[in-house]
Amino acid sequence: MTEYQLPKTYDFKSTEPRIYAMWEQGGYFQPSNDPNQPGFDPAKKPFVISIPPPNVTGELHHGHVMFVAMEDLMIRYHRMKGIPALWVPGTDHAGIATQLQVEKDLLRTEEVTREELGREKFLERAWAWKVKYHSLITQQIRRLGASCDWSRERFTLDEGLSKAVREAFVRLYEKGLIYRGPRLINWSPGLKTAVSDLEVEYAEEPGKLYYFKYMLAGSKTDFIPVATTRPETILGDTAVAVHPDDKRYKKFVGRKALVPMLGREIPVIADAYVTREFGTGALKITPGHDPNDYEIGQRHGLPVLSMLDREAKVTEIGGPYAGLDRFVCREKLWADMQAAGLVIKEEPYTLNVPHSERGGEIVEPMISTQWFVKIQPLAEAALKAVRDGHITIIPERFEKVYYNWMENIKDWCISRQLWWGHRIPVWYCDDCGKQTCTRADPTQCAHCGSQQLRQDPDVLDTWFSSGLWPFSTLGWPEETPDYKYFYPTTMMETGYDILFFWVARMIMDGLEFTGQEPFSTVYLHGLIRDELGVKMSKSKGNASDPAPLMDEYGTDALRFTLLVGSTPGNDMTLSLKKVEGNRNFANKIWNAGRFVISAISSLQKIGTQESGNQAFSQNPDTQSLNTWSLADSWIWARLQSLVREVERLFQAYQYGEAGRQIYEFFWNDFADWYVEAAKRQMALGGERALQTAQMLARVLDISLRLLHPITPFVTEELWGHLRRALLASPLAELAKDWPKALIIASWPEPRPEEGWEAEKVADFKLIQNIHSGIRNLRTEKKLNPRQRLSATFVSGRNLEMLQQQVPGTAYFSGLDPEKVVVTNAIEYNPEIHYPLVIDTVEIYFPASEWGISPKERTRIQKELTESQIQMDRLEKLLGSDFAIKAPAPVVQKERDRLAAFQETAAKLKAQLEL
């Protein structure tokens, strides 16, 4: 019938790739698609987000979907507002994670280890891996509809960012904020690298507390009982500590104790750190393998012994145990001690065991020479930035978490014994032994001029480069046009789980290197959990793949689910049912759109030439009201109110609530009620049809604009159809200034109320209630849906409105418009009248058709009781201090309600008496 025959269900599969290609080819993702002014409008402050760069390790997970949905929403919203909006995409080399994957892959496919392959060859393989997985992950991010500017894409190991890393390192080095030295660090024996405190995860595990005797030198009987959870570390003990005031052991302080099985003499010392009540009240001190012991050792000048090597095997310090694995040693040593009569007992004990976040194996505290960042000075500035409100964290409660971490921050171990990453830019001279640290690779030693230089073999912690992300991606340290215009960025949106790892470090680095906060707002979203509420993660094996979900329900459905189902900072569970429900919403949008478009297309045939366009081509305003139906006024008032609400909620970062409101408006108000009203208005033809089509078009247009940041694909597709349909119709005027694509269409502007809205909304609400009431009655009466009813409406206060509206809306509830009477009074006649009370309106049906059943009597009684309860409550309320102390409008509202209840109750009572 028309060229706008759209399929009955929304076909997201064919639509999504086509729409994304259209956007990308249109250059819409760039802040401006004016080739002469690529995004730079000095008059406007841009809105900028740096993407949390996904790792090039593997595939998409729901965390990615979450941040893409969230950030794309923000970007699209600002873009539509006409603000230059830049979303910088990129990926992260993810040192440990990627290296592990590549190693695993090498072992699987070529059966070689990285050591066998050598550094250079290994890095070649790693780069090949990167190329493959980079393309995979960015492809998937495109599939999510991400409107980021791919022309500005970055990778943490690319040339520009490497330069930034080098610059940052050298600056800190020159300021004395980077140092190298032996410290107690977390050593991952599996990965054979140091890891930072943040990369250690603690897990409660059942273990044992081992009690044994520390024999005192020169005595066969004197001993101090000591308890430990890690007996193997006995081999590295350099003291036994007791509390200075402990009467039991005071006498031993100053004497020597003998290390079991080794016979090495170590001092008995007194230190207040020891808790007398715990264990035996005596503590073995292993400065080489325990952070607390290390500190005690420092206080007492104890030697530090490393009894474990890089592979967590016992060193020569362990004498006869040298070469044993740490856990094998634990067993053997304990058995030997048992044989030697040194064991007291073992008891079950719950341990808090440190594991490597990536490798999973137990981390061993060890003394190792590593590079560190002296973090205190950076942390102080970062703390101040948030305290002073230069950076806002949403939700606010995370500010406290941030403060707490920043205030207790410890120096950051930044060197990793890996190959995949930014090499530490320090060279050691073979001749003079000194270090050279420069921006450009040095050819000679800065101290003695020797050319015998060796670069430090280690690489930097991945987060060292991530910390520079917001500015390194924009060209820093160069003062590029991008850097000058787009930095500092606006919004840092990410999961709360990387607040410390990443957000905190970006703030510190931004302030240190650029002198500015790298962003003004931090928005932290919650984590996605599976249907059982368990946090999704690869290691737990429950990380579901978003791809099949998108295959089945479409990207829009998944995005809508994540955006509307979550609140800032709170975790959400993702279930198939939710996504399915939102797929249904996408389909609802599609079908409402189909109806509107077919209505517009049908205008051709109605022949509207005589009506002229003048009354309809201008903006709807108060002057239009006299030509609008009640439904028109109502939907327009509701829409405008929605636009105001969405704007307010978006400004307050309440995206979920905004989405929910649009959903409700679109489905309940527009599709369920207005579209139904519009069907009849269209059928009237002529100006009324034109008027109605215009309203349908306007409401759909604005709804699609509001929805676009959340569900970009279906809205873009439909809006294109709407635009083309309008341009080919008598309503062409309406769409003549619209751009070619919704993505760059203007955001609906909130307008203030004009004063007429409340009355129209209330009137329509009454009409809705009347028809709902009649439908309810029909269900109770089990009426044939086709049966048209005759009815008499009696109302005092709404007489005129009802006289106008009831016949026209009769079909809402299957009334016969020919047999509808609206009047202000009739005589009760139980023989011929069957009454229904809706608010303050009585509706009578011919009693010949049915009588009041006991069931209805019960319902009426229930309503009456409910009214009575409300009346009592309100009378009591209005008789209390409320009437005096509450604001006048609030009181008046309650008075009006009381009056309405009284009227309703009177009518219900009359019903029962019939």
Next chain:
RNA sequence: GGGCGCAUAGCUCAGUUGGUUAGAGCGUCUCUCUUACACAGAGAAGGUCAGGGGUUCGAGUCCCUUUGCGCCCACCA
């Protein structure tokens, strides 16, 4: 040990300056393939907003407290 969050309908959750009779989706029960949509329409059932106390004319919302669950930080062997 310190901090934070959650507890609202059978299930999953909204409810952000305290102000109608606390909402939605799913599920359940009845009808209907009505010319946009059965991925739908219409109707219905279902809640002492975890317990206790307080502030207030008024509390799901603010304060205190108890209980249960979860998370983060710290890491007493």
